Amino acid sequence: MASDLAVGVDLGGTMIKVGLVKRNKGLVQQKALETGAENGPEHVLERIRDGVNDMITAAGSDGICGIGIGIPGTVDMGRTTVFKPSNLPGWLEVNLTEEVGKLLEGDYPIVVENDANVAAFGSYFYGAGEPFDSFIMITLGTGVGGAIVYQGKVFRGTTGGAAEIGHMSIDPMGPFDRAGVAGSVEAYIGQRFLSHAARMKLLSDEDSILYEMAGPDLKDLTPKMLFDAAEEGYQPAIDFFAWAGHKLGWVLSSCVTLLDIRKIVVGGGVSAAGQYILEPARVALLDSLMPAMKDGIEIVRETLGNEAGMLGAAHLAFEYIDEHP
Amino acid sequence: MASDLAVGVDLGGTMIKVGLVKRNKGLVQQKALETGAENGPEHVLERIRDGVNDMITAAGSDGICGIGIGIPGTVDMGRTTVFKPSNLPGWLEVNLTEEVGKLLEGDYPIVVENDANVAAFGSYFYGAGEPFDSFIMITLGTGVGGAIVYQGKVFRGTTGGAAEIGHMSIDPMGPFDRAGVAGSVEAYIGQRFLSHAARMKLLSDEDSILYEMAGPDLKDLTPKMLFDAAEEGYQPAIDFFAWAGHKLGWVLSSCVTLLDIRKIVVGGGVSAAGQYILEPARVALLDSLMPAMKDGIEIVRETLGNEAGMLGAAHLAFEYIDEHP
Numbered sequence: 001m002a003s004d005l006a007v008g009v010d011l012g013g014t015m016i017k018v019g020l021v022k023r024n025k026g027l028v029q030q031k032a033l034e035t036g037a038e039n040g041p042e043h044v045l046e047r048i049r050d051g052v053n054d055m056i057t058a059a060g061s062d063g064i065c066g067i068g069i070g071i072p073g074t075v076d077m078g079r080t081t082v083f084k085p086s087n088l089p090g091w092l093e094v095n096l097t098e099e100v101g102k103l104l105e106g107d108y109p110i111v112v113e114n115d116a117n118v119a120a121f122g123s124y125f126y127g128a129g130e131p132f133d134s135f136i137m138i139t140l141g142t143g144v145g146g147a148i149v150y151q152g153k154v155f156r157g158t159t160g161g162a163a164e165i166g167h168m169s170i171d172p173m174g175p176f177d178r179a180g181v182a183g184s185v186e187a188y189i190g191q192r193f194l195s196h197a198a199r200m201k202l203l204s205d206e207d208s209i210l211y212e213m214a215g216p217d218l219k220d221l222t223p224k225m226l227f228d229a230a231e232e233g234y235q236p237a238i239d240f241f242a243w244a245g246h247k248l249g250w251v252l253s254s255c256v257t258l259l260d261i262r263k264i265v266v267g268g269g270v271s272a273a274g275q276y277i278l279e280p281a282r283v284a285l286l287d288s289l290m291p292a293m294k295d296g297i298e299i300v301r302e303t304l305g306n307e308a309g310m311l312g313a314a315h316l317a318f319e320y321i322d323e324h325p
Numbered sequence: 326m327a328s329d330l331a332v333g334v335d336l337g338g339t340m341i342k343v344g345l346v347k348r349n350k351g352l353v354q355q356k357a358l359e360t361g362a363e364n365g366p367e368h369v370l371e372r373i374r375d376g377v378n379d380m381i382t383a384a385g386s387d388g389i390c391g392i393g394i395g396i397p398g399t400v401d402m403g404r405t406t407v408f409k410p411s412n413l414p415g416w417l418e419v420n421l422t423e424e425v426g427k428l429l430e431g432d433y434p435i436v437v438e439n440d441a442n443v444a445a446f447g448s449y450f451y452g453a454g455e456p457f458d459s460f461i462m463i464t465l466g467t468g469v470g471g472a473i474v475y476q477g478k479v480f481r482g483t484t485g486g487a488a489e490i491g492h493m494s495i496d497p498m499g500p501f502d503r504a505g506v507a508g509s510v511e512a513y514i515g516q517r518f519l520s521h522a523a524r525m526k527l528l529s530d531e532d533s534i535l536y537e538m539a540g541p542d543l544k545d546l547t548p549k550m551l552f553d554a555a556e557e558g559y560q561p562a563i564d565f566f567a568w569a570g571h572k573l574g575w576v577l578s579s580c581v582t583l584l585d586i587r588k589i590v591v592g593g594g595v596s597a598a599g600q601y602i603l604e605p606a607r608v609a610l611l612d613s614l615m616p617a618m619k620d621g622i623e624i625v626r627e628t629l630g631n632e633a634g635m636l637g638a639a640h641l642a643f644e645y646i647d648e649h650p
Contacts, residue, residue, distance in 0.1 A: 074617065134483050146583075155475075157585020158459050167615040168579045171496060179615035181578075253506075254493045254579050258471075260482020290492040290504035292399065 013087030066317030122312030249284025338412025391642030574609025
């Protein structure tokens with residue numbers, strides 16, 4: 001019988017989070033280590049080893065059934081190798097399964113997956129996605145990430161790069177995102193773009209309470225300040241979030257129409273704006289769907305924070321064990 | 326050993342096409358019967374029975390392994406029942422597996438599927454989709470239909486309604502389609518919309534060779550006339566197809582970005598405009614994709630005509646037999 005414990009690793013550019021996860025229960029123990037990405041891949045691999053070993057020790061005599069690693073970047077279809085992870089400068093192509101495996105004493109299955117897919121998996125087993133068999137996950141952060149869970153599995157596409165929702169265009173005439181796509185949803189509601197757009201929209205109201213928070217020219221404006229202003233009843237901030245929600249609703253409309261998946265889980269820092277964004281998104285989504293697709297639409301907010309990555313990563317190991325008994 | 330013959334039925338509003346298909350070979354025999362939809366469901370069911378029986382007779386002592394039926398409309402996840410098929414007025418919800426089964430003497434598996442999915446299946450086994458393990462199919466006809474083949478299977482979504490590409494919006498400010506979606510690709514390049522747009526665009530050129538073909542006010546303008554004019558070198562017609570191809574390319578960009586499926590098969594009557602549409606579509610698609618998605622993009626034309634429906638429908642039966650040996 002395989003252990004019902006696994007280690008989940010959330011490999012970030014600044015911190016590596018490792019967690020010991022008990023199947024269907026959640027985190028038993030966790031730890032964060034500095035990534036030290038500037039010291040090169042070897043150093044980072046050793047940090048992962050250290051974190052994983054701590055969790056293996058914590059598992060004691062039960063042992064662990066395997067290790068899952070979530071990382072931003074494209075992961076190959078075999079789920080061993082990451083290409084150019086965006087938060088680890090200088091990494092080109094690294095077979096994490098092999099490299100981490102070499103550093104560990106025991107012999108464990110190690111599964112690697114894109115961080116957005118891992119977070120969706122965490123949501124599916126422990127978060128807002130739990131009630132759904134299939135859902136679309138969209139993460140509103142610096143970038144706009146996405147993942148598709150279909151019939152309990154992550155839909156990966158033909159190269160492992162599916163669900164790049166942030167780079168879907170809602171307007172050929174729109175502004176470019178950082179991947180050069182015109183009018184992509186990230187170019188409107190990715191965090192920096194959102195702050196910039198809010199600044200442009202709200203700059204002309206010189207009596208705005210935002211000036212107190214964001215300084216001259218609103219140059220330090222953040223989504224959090226907008227949220228606080230909305231909470232204080234500042235209508236232009238509320239209207240601005242509605243504008244952003246409208247963009248979100250439009251891109252979700254394309255996703256729902258193409259996938260016929262009607263449950264949507266929204267995570268990431270910007271989703272903290274909650275109903276200020278999600279309710280307008282729901283209205284725009286329903287308004288832009290063909291009637292046959294409107295039944296059963298739900299948009300919910302993911303409230304799992306950083307732990308989603310560790311939980312989802314650990315579940316990669318549980319899934320592996322189920323498929324290779 | 327199951328027979329390697331199956332019957333494929335393409336249930337249209339005007340004609341019912343039935344074909345006897347030899348696995349991996351193609352059509353052995355085919356027949357078309359008038360649907361007589363105006364006489365109600367019972368009559369249509371009897372026509373299907375007659376057609377199928379003819380094919381069973383043609384199969385002789387080999388017999389058939391099953392029957393597949395393609396029909397426009399949403400088909401349930403069990404693939405037995407169609408809801409409100411758009412070409413059969415008065416049909417609400419019909420369990421074709423049961424109803425057709427009752428009328429036949431033998432006991433055969435009967436699988437029902439949406440016509441766009443069936444056509445994609447036909448393309449996958451016998452047409453332009455054959456080289457691909459996964460592809461997006463888009464059908465340019467009166468409507469704009471779609472289907473997703475992923476790892477050799479039709480991707481159906483959560484209710485069987487996936488891949489309604491025609492109703493994906495490329496512009497929130499755009500014209501409405503017949504499902505009330507603003508700026509959907511069908512509202513630009515569905516056949517009637519396309520003819521209307523062409524008329525608006527080209528009306529002002531009174532020396533146009535199109536006036537000879539399409540009469541005063543270009544009121545009988547068809548995509549075929551535009552194609553003929555383009556073939557004669559009439560530049561405004563060529564430019565117009567490029568405009569249409571551009572719309573196609575933009576919606577495909579959303580599809581590729583979401584699905585990470587990079588092979589596209591374009592079928593349907595309007596696709597007869599060939600490279601006049603497909604080449605601009607390819608340019609627009611590449612222009613609107615994030616760099617990581619550009620590798621391996623291919624847009625090919627499906628040249629199988631009506632037989633795609635019968636071939637794909639028959640393959641539903643072969644697939645069923647494989648899964649229920």
